[in-house]
Amino acid sequence: MSELTTNRLSVYLRCLNALEDAGVRTISSQALAEQFHLNAAQIRKDLAYFGEFGVRGVGYYVRDLEAPPAADSRPRSQAARRRSWAPATSGLALADYPGFRQEGFEISALFDNAAARRSASSRAAACRSTTSTTSKKIARRDGISIAVIAVPAPSAQHVVNLVVAAGIKAVLNFSPGTLQVPPDVKLKSVDLTVSLESLSFFLAQGDGEDR
Amino acid sequence: MSELTTNRLSVYLRCLNALEDAGVRTISSQALAEQFHLNAAQIRKDLAYFGEFGVRGVGYYVRDLEAPPAADSRPRSQAARRRSWAPATSGLALADYPGFRQEGFEISALFDNAAARRSASSRAAACRSTTSTTSKKIARRDGISIAVIAVPAPSAQHVVNLVVAAGIKAVLNFSPGTLQVPPDVKLKSVDLTVSLESLSFFLAQGDGEDR
DNA sequence: TTTTGTGAACTAGTTCACAGCT
């Protein structure tokens, strides 16, 4: 199952949860496709990874997501498991992003080497300095399994080395530039600058076109 | 030229700028490929969009990026143009992300409806309340062309409508959920929750595997 | 009849492999 597929599934599942809260009982692949500007066949193929849990002529029963028939990879058990992984973040800016907690991720530790930023308050967690001994201890104690890196580029590699040494196997990185990790560690980088540049590029093309 | 390609180019160009500052004169596609864990042919194909500015037997002259031979789409002119688009952001958390300013993007206006957050300080800009009249005026005056949305999901669509009404044609969205924009507006969404879930998913698979 | 599930067709993206410069 490709990463593109799992990303889309995350989006569908969140939407389906919202629909259930709104009292909607069934939804068709066509309706979902319009919502997400995707092809209906794409949605059906994606959802089919969970087994055949659509109903022909009707659509998908929204509540099947909560107690689905299939075995191991069913969405709810995924969601339940996910809740048990608390991420740790370095860098203050992202700690209070409301989406994390809403979706069941809780920031359970926070590290930053700049004392000035450390003293600034965060609703999520107290902020500690990054030293290998303390971070390792905290990662163990709190069952942290994902690290979120949000420090300036020059110190990012150092911080990654630290969390890897603490036994973390998954890293979400917001700092620009390349990071090296061992092959058993999953690194996912989100480069905000690249996102902005991609929009700039779109604007540049649009301005240049004759219409 | 696909968006995947432009995104990779952003990354290469930043790296090449860093290399120039470090005094490196030439670099081969092979060396870049190792840096970014990509295929060398991929890098060559990507850079070839700027015309043939590699040198066979040598590699790429790093400074050719600063004053390249080709016409309109040369990297530097792109970069120069990009600097003239100041983004506006809504939601405090991201305004002080250091990467934006470093790469020539300057947050020039900041809106948030929660008075509590508005009174909290930001290095980037004073924070104003979101009302259609003020935002339109400010967007015009400061030549803002990109909006960054970082407000909770329920108010996101409202804020997008506002910036679209103010004439913004490119939106970078960090709020979860779907947003509707008119076809002439480019919307790019970065869903941090999906990124985290994708890592969770990786961990779930890794734990389940027998080795 | 409506809508799923899915093989087949198609499209986009990547890698190979080698001719052609320097």
Place this chain on the structure above:
DNA sequence: AGCTGTGAACTAGTTCACAAAA
């Protein structure tokens, strides 16, 4: 020799189109 630029081969991802189920 070394390394780019690129057509050809390959791989991944998407959409079509239709049989089968409710």
